[in-house]
Amino acid sequence: xxxxxxxxxxxxxxxxxxxxxxxxxxxxxxxxxxxxxxxxxxxxxxxxxxxxxxxxxxxxxxxxxxxxxxxxxxxxxxxxxxxxxxxxxxxxxxxxxxxxxxxxxxxxxxxxxxxxxxxxxxxxxxxxxxxxxxxxxxxxxxxxxxxxxxxxxxxxxxxxxxxxxxxxxxxxxxxxxxxxxxxxxxxxxxxxxxxxxxxxxxxxxxxxxxxxxxxxxxxxxxxxxxxxxxxxxxxxxxxxxxxxxxxxxxxxxxxxxxxxxxxxxxxxxxxxxxxxxxxxxxxxxxxxxxxxxxxxxxxxxxxxxxxxxxxxxxxxxxxxxxxxxxxxxxxxxxxxxxxxxxxxxxxxxxxxxx
Amino acid sequence: xxxxxxxxxxxxxxxxxxxxxxxxxxxxxxxxxxxxxxxxxxxxxxxxxxxxxxxxxxxxxxxxxxxxxxxxxxxxxxxxxxxxxxxxxxxxxxxxxxxxxxxxxxxxxxxxxxxxxxxxxxxxxxxxxxxxxxxxxxxxxxxxxxxxxxxxxxxxxxxxxxxxxxxxxxxxxxxxxxxxxxxxxxxxxxxxxxxxxxxxxxxxxxxxxxxxxxxxxxxxxxxxxxxxxxxxxxxxxxxxxxxxxxxxxxxxxxxxxxxxxxxxxxxxxxxxxxxxxxxxxxxxxxxxxxxxxxxxxxxxxxxxxxxxxxxxxxxxxxxxxxxxxxxxxxxxxxxxxxxxxxxxxxxxxxxxxxxxxxxxxxxxxxxxxxxxxxxxxxxxxxxxxxxxxxxxxxxxxxxxxx
Numbered sequence: 001x002x003x004x005x006x007x008x009x010x011x012x013x014x015x016x017x018x019x020x021x022x023x024x025x026x027x028x029x030x031x032x033x034x035x036x037x038x039x040x041x042x043x044x045x046x047x048x049x050x051x052x053x054x055x056x057x058x059x060x061x062x063x064x065x066x067x068x069x070x071x072x073x074x075x076x077x078x079x080x081x082x083x084x085x086x087x088x089x090x091x092x093x094x095x096x097x098x099x100x101x102x103x104x105x106x107x108x109x110x111x112x113x114x115x116x117x118x119x120x121x122x123x124x125x126x127x128x129x130x131x132x133x134x135x136x137x138x139x140x141x142x143x144x145x146x147x148x149x150x151x152x153x154x155x156x157x158x159x160x161x162x163x164x165x166x167x168x169x170x171x172x173x174x175x176x177x178x179x180x181x182x183x184x185x186x187x188x189x190x191x192x193x194x195x196x197x198x199x200x201x202x203x204x205x206x207x208x209x210x211x212x213x214x215x216x217x218x219x220x221x222x223x224x225x226x227x228x229x230x231x232x233x234x235x236x237x238x239x240x241x242x243x244x245x246x247x248x249x250x251x252x253x254x255x256x257x258x259x260x261x262x263x264x265x266x267x268x269x270x271x272x273x274x275x276x277x278x279x280x281x282x283x284x285x286x287x288x289x290x291x292x293x294x295x296x297x298x299x300x301x302x303x304x305x306x307x308x309x310x311x312x313x314x315x316x317x318x319x320x321x322x323x324x325x326x327x328x329x330x331x332x333x334x335x336x337x338x339x340x341x342x343x344x345x346x347x348x349x350x351x352x353x354x
Numbered sequence: 355x356x357x358x359x360x361x362x363x364x365x366x367x368x369x370x371x372x373x374x375x376x377x378x379x380x381x382x383x384x385x386x387x388x389x390x391x392x393x394x395x396x397x398x399x400x401x402x403x404x405x406x407x408x409x410x411x412x413x414x415x416x417x418x419x420x421x422x423x424x425x426x427x428x429x430x431x432x433x434x435x436x437x438x439x440x441x442x443x444x445x446x447x448x449x450x451x452x453x454x455x456x457x458x459x460x461x462x463x464x465x466x467x468x469x470x471x472x473x474x475x476x477x478x479x480x481x482x483x484x485x486x487x488x489x490x491x492x493x494x495x496x497x498x499x500x501x502x503x504x505x506x507x508x509x510x511x512x513x514x515x516x517x518x519x520x521x522x523x524x525x526x527x528x529x530x531x532x533x534x535x536x537x538x539x540x541x542x543x544x545x546x547x548x549x550x551x552x553x554x555x556x557x558x559x560x561x562x563x564x565x566x567x568x569x570x571x572x573x574x575x576x577x578x579x580x581x582x583x584x585x586x587x588x589x590x591x592x593x594x595x596x597x598x599x600x601x602x603x604x605x606x607x608x609x610x611x612x613x614x615x616x617x618x619x620x621x622x623x624x625x626x627x628x629x630x631x632x633x634x635x636x637x638x639x640x641x642x643x644x645x646x647x648x649x650x651x652x653x654x655x656x657x658x659x660x661x662x663x664x665x666x667x668x669x670x671x672x673x674x675x676x677x678x679x680x681x682x683x684x685x686x687x688x689x690x691x692x693x694x695x696x697x698x699x700x701x702x703x704x705x706x707x708x709x710x711x712x713x714x715x716x717x718x719x720x721x722x723x724x725x726x727x728x729x730x731x732x733x734x735x736x737x738x739x740x741x742x743x744x745x746x747x748x749x750x751x752x753x754x755x756x
Binding site for chain 1: 623
């Protein structure tokens with residue numbers, strides 16, 4: 001039997017219903033003038049160039065005595081971890097008694113095109129860590145790196161182990177030559193020098209296009225068709241628009257930093273070979289001897305689990321915990337399950353070690 | 355004018371149009387077609403839908419800004435893709451449905467149908483859509499030069515205008531003979547803007563020799579972009595065709611399991627799932643990465659050459675070039691790092707105990723970790739001291755947010 005049994009009258013009804021919903025939805029979208037994100041109260045405690053270090057106001061009387069500093073990928077925006085009140089890793093960590101800081105990388109302009117990975121890791125991250133150490137009178141703090149920010153945190157912890165109490169890496173690429181991620185395969189053929197020489201700073205739109213091309217039909221078509229069915233629910237609509245805002249709010253990538261990241265990490269896979277050099281010093285993952293919690297997402301299409309899992313083979317830590325989380329690269333921050341489970345797991349792990 | 359009302363009026367009109375067209379289609383289809391069927395008014399419907407969608411988006415553009423408008427655009431685009439899929443699916447079903455009713459093997463029928471679509475796509479290509487078409491165009495150099503000159507005109511047009519508005523100034527700046535300079539620059543700019551094609555056959559000689567070489571070099575990279583773009587799109591088309599074959603396989607399996615698809619959306623979702631799976635398999639290969647890499651790399655090379663052209667233009671207009679600005683930025687970056695290193699040295703010297711001999715800290719190694727803007731604490735005592743300084747600094751720069 002021919003399995004497609006779509007009657008014309010059914011098809012008509014389906015299309016007219018669909019477009020009625022779309023019409024109502026467009027009306028609702030027009031009514032929304034502003035997309036509010038980053039609801040959690042915070043204070044800027046350190047600034048340098050485009051970078052700002054925020055301190056979130058603790059929500060418990062005696063927060064964990066060793067604060068945690070979050071570092072995200074250069075292509076993202078800080079509100080990825082605080083997108084709305086009920087989808088906020090920051091808020092969840094605070095409610096678990098953590099004392100939370102977050103680096104905001106800002107939007108590098110043309111003037112920042114010569115920023116290197118050394119500037120980011122040995123410069124901005126190190127000075128932000130120092131600022132927190134000063135504020136709390138501590139020698140070491142906890143570091144939580146997300147995606148590329150996790151790779152940066154690994155490098156930082158290898159170079160400055162004396163300043164990191166515990167390291168948490170989330171959806172972090174470690175082995176860049178795994179075959180189950182398209183970015184890993186595609187990056188091998190890119191002429192990083194031409195890319196940076198042509199653009200200067202590599203535009204966020206260019207990066208985004210690459211991310212969308214990982215699942216073009218799902219991300220550019222199907223997602224919006226599915227969205228039509230929830231358009232009449234204002235809260236759902238607002239949640240969707242917040243995610244849209246975040247996904248397409250991508251800063252440009254400082255030229256020299258992305259040149260090195262592409263060549264040394266993606267193409268040379270030098271992190272696991274111990275061949276990355278920053279500020280004249282070699283990054284040796286064996287120096288990452290502090291406790292490490294490595295969280296990866298089981299259905300991550302950007303950083304395949306195999307890339308993150310590789311960490312356990314290369315770090316020097318004897319206290320390494322690996323946590324597999326159901327969901328994708330983004331779901332790990334915004335899914336309902338992540339809200340319920342991830343922050344408590346992180347907080348519990350940290351508290352057991354400070 | 356109330357843009358929101360106008361937008362809503364357009365949207366209402368758009369929906370009503372759709373409803374009428376769908377109803378017309380449904381009536382006609384019910385009279386003539388079995389399961390599936392064709393949309394008799396589809397072409398008209400599609401065109402009117404697109405016109406109205408465009409008008410609605412223009413209205414939205416005036417009434418709102420930022421993400422909502424972008425999302426609305428994506429919604430319209432998403433529906434457009436959906437409708438195109440439906441159009442193709444219905445066309446296929448319209449062809450095969452009577453034969454299925456007549457008892458022919460539907461899987462074989464669909465296979466033949468897809469093969470025919472494939473042949474149509476690869477044998478009657480749009481310009482640039484196959485390597486053969488690109489090669490043919492690459493052989494036709496004058497035509498290619500004409501196309502490239504049109505692009506160059508867009509690149510140089512604003513500067514051409516500014517040059518024309520600044521004739522006197524340029525003349526005064528460069529020589530006593532204003533008219534001669536203006537004539538010279540007009541010649542230069544006209545050559546750049548509208549007659550670049552002539553360089554194809556001409557040897558690079560004379561006053562504009564270096565510029566000609568740049569134009570020629572940029573042209574070569576532009577042709578390479580076109581070629582690699584064709585290869586890339588060919589890969590994508592092949593993926594689409596393989597996805598259709600995958601969809602057929604899925605349909606056969608569903609049939610064997612006795613499952614039915616009763617809505618356009620379910621059919622579309624099945625196609626998306628199949629297409630994404632096929633795409634991932636194809637995009638994971640080194641061959642695809644190589645084709646994609648050549649395309650992106652060629653585009654970057656062209657951009658570099660294009661910038662060299664612009665630099666030549668800027669230089670001729672006494673304006674800073676991209677290269678010069680980048681050099682300035684590099685100096686600025688190096689200076690900032692140097693200042694940070696010096697600050698750190700000074701703060702370490704100040705923090706040293708008064709009884710200790712004042713020995714300067716060793717200079718920072720080139721490229722070494724840049725020191726803190728507010729100095730890092732060497733020990734607990736100084737940490738407390740500098741801590742209050744850091745706090746007051748933060749209170750100066752920081753502000754409450756939330």
